[in-house]
Amino acid sequence: MADPISSPPRVLSAAAFLKLAASLGIVLLGCSLSWDSWPAAGALLAVTFAALAFAGFTLKALARRLALFLPVITLVAISIPLSQGFTASWMQLAGTVIIRGAVSFLAGLWLIRVLPFDSLLSTLYALRLPAVVVASLAMMHRYLFVLWEETSRLRIARKARCLGRQNRIAQWMAGIGMVGMLVIRSLDRGHRIHRAMLARGWDGHIRPWP
Amino acid sequence: MALIPAARLAPPPNTSPPPTPSPAERPQAMTTAVAIEVRRLTFAYSGGSNVLTDVSFSVSPGERIALLGPSGAGKSTLLLHLNALLPDPPPADFETDSAGVLIDGLPATAQNANPIRRRVGLLFQNPEDQLFGSTVGRDVAFGPLNLGLDAAEVQARVEQALNDVGLDEFADRDTVRLSLGERKRACLAGVLACQPGCLVLDEPFANLDPRGRRRLSDILTLFNGTLLLATHDLDAVRELADRILVLDDGRLCADGPTDTILQDKQLLTQHGLVA
């Protein structure tokens, strides 16, 4: 398991590697789809949906997530006919972009469900990702939710303060202040963590431990 | 002396494989209590006024001392000096009669930083800053790993330390999902796993409920090395400390046996220790 302070042995778990490879494989296949390859697209989507069902996703859960994702990919795709003209061929290209993006999105959902983040880091480390990258990632992961909570509290406080004035300028200034506070607090915390690491003998070398 | 932004520190001499401590430096199986000497210590952060002014005291091995003082007195700053964390970076050399900190006779220089940190275990004020591993077990293992111990010894140290603080089943628990009391004890385990000869604690009882306080106090009673405790909790002081140092506005104002100091109401009021 990956950690900010110790590194796992460089042992590749076959199961984890296969899951990563399978997800990548689906994305590669999906991104090679074209407007004419309808049967292939259908088969690929069927396989992906089956895998998702097997991993425990209900149709309702999938629909909800797709509903959040589809506007994003559509916005990206629409830039094509918007700039090139709303002809059949450009609309088809836009459609292809949407399908490709959706397949990749679904493959990503599956991977996150079947491969926990720690296993992913261990697998990448076994594939020669540098220890300092894995450790920094693990440190980020460790404090991500702490910062997320702090930021949520700041946002609520801002909403409470700006309730009377929906003034955009006031909101931007408050937002800048929030990010600024986040920066100062986080950097100070980073320095304190570094000090705590030094206090227990840290010298920058990430030592291996299972 | 000042805290200098990261990039101005000298780069490490080389990037060869991690050094393992030589046999002579390896920690002893039993902890030997540590002596502290603070000699005319004066310190200011860059661009600021003095946080500590001419502080001097000595601690014999095995003594148990409480450091009292109002907020802003400089207690935390003083404690950081005991682990060669201030000044940052530590001085390169030390004249025989210089002002500064000596741990077991070792002056707090850059060269002695690691040996000092092995002898003195520092528990910081905020456990969130000190518990940076992903699980409790991995966090407690951090110190022993840095000491160069092998996997079996690290495992033994972790188990012992978790046992000492009453968190035996917590080795695989996520550090994000702990109560405050559990967090403090996990941090203490992390420090105890290094088997220091001296424990220095910065406000360990802050925000703890009575049960948490009791638990922590019991653990500290069992520690048989030197103990230095910065706290506002006068009950804990009575239980744990033989001697009290009073710090106010960066100066040492009083140094005496616990009973004497705690009976001196005028002293306590003058320095904001009682309402």
Add this chain to the structure above:
Amino acid sequence: MHIPDGLLDTPVCLVTGGISLAAVGYSVHRLKDSLADRTVPMTGMVAALVFAGQMINFPVTAGTSGHLIGGVLAARLLGPWAGCLALTLVLFVQKFLFNDGGLLALGPNVLHMAVIGSLGGYAIQSAVARLAGDTIRGRVVGVVVASWITVMAAAVLCSIEFAISQATNPDFQLGRFLALMMLFHSLIGIGESLISGGVIRFVATRRPELLYHPPASSGRPWRRTLAAGLATAVVVALLLSPLASSAPDGLEAAIQHSELRAAETPSLSLFGGYDQVLGNEGWESWSVVLSGLIGTLVVFGIALVLGRPLETTPNPAPGAPRG
């Protein structure tokens, strides 16, 4: 700002991925000199803060809001190498924890946001800061300018990548796509300038020592000159390239003289036809120039406002305990 899978062709993603891998790998190598044993806690913390900071929304119109990207900000806080790694970590976590962004698209996304955004952003903002006087004011101005330029540069690069993906499609008009992208990202760039500049000013007013200070020993003036030169070239290219179409004959003649003309590689025919495309219809070139002009004017305005003299308040050192 970061693209999902599906837009760019797989070969383009793989090539940009290779470039990104090399650039980030080099950054990791250089980390040892810049942050040493502070790397893990500081990079991890800044990556987490950029991620959390991207959560804070800045309302634009009813229903839409903008967010900080944070490349130049991260570089201003940690330096180029750690800034680049921090942004890469943010993109990694966004993809592998929240399924936000494409998998193959990690290649171009890292290139746009971590490499150009942070590495390039650092180069540009140090060059500008040097020109504007190496003071806190100068650094704020540098951040403002670098934010806009890196966003625009990423938009241009993304358009080129898409054009390469469409290389087999003769009907594709890069000019029109580029125009749309540049107009859109000119506005995004303004937002990024405002937020990044405002945040750096906020931090510099209260805690100037928290900003990154490059090691004094790295006296390599030629690199800085190169960076400044590149930065200038990028700006010039962005603003003047559509105007080059006003002299299509001159350009065509120049290309005819070049021996490379005969090679007929897809990328060359792309650029060979570029000026013709822009010369045909007037609105693309005007919109590109317009986006450049708006951006430049607004960015100068922001730089002037945010770069005004700072009153620094006395403050404790980083991590100084209270009490």
